[in-house]
Amino acid sequence: xxxxxxxxSILSWRKSTYSDGGGGxxxxxxxxxxxxxxxRDSKAPAGPVILVGDVAWSAFxxxxxxx
Numbered sequence: 001x002x003x004x005x006x007x008x009s010i011l012s013w014r015k016s017t018y019s020d021g022g023g024g025x026x027x028x029x030x031x032x033x034x035x036x037x038x039x040r041d042s043k044a045p046a047g048p049v050i051l052v053g054d055v056a057w058s059a060f061x062x063x064x065x066x067x
Contacts, residue, residue: 008038008049015042 011030026042037057039050052060 006033006036006038006051008040011038013040013042013045 008030011033013028013030016027016029028040028042028045030038033051035054036051037054039052041047
């Protein structure tokens with residue numbers, strides 16, 4: 001799998017701590033990709049990967065922590 005030239009199949013994915021612990025709605029992210037944060041649905045690991053700019057991702061995480 002590739003997203004914008006990044007081989008996402010070799011990334012180390014982790015589930016968001018805000019994901020449903022019952023195995024339902026889970027979001028996974030991968031670290032260590034310069035400038036972007038890859039995001040995918042854990043129920044569809046071979047599915048599409050969204051690349052979010054690291055600045056936008058940081059703003060998103062800050063907002064989630066505030067609510």
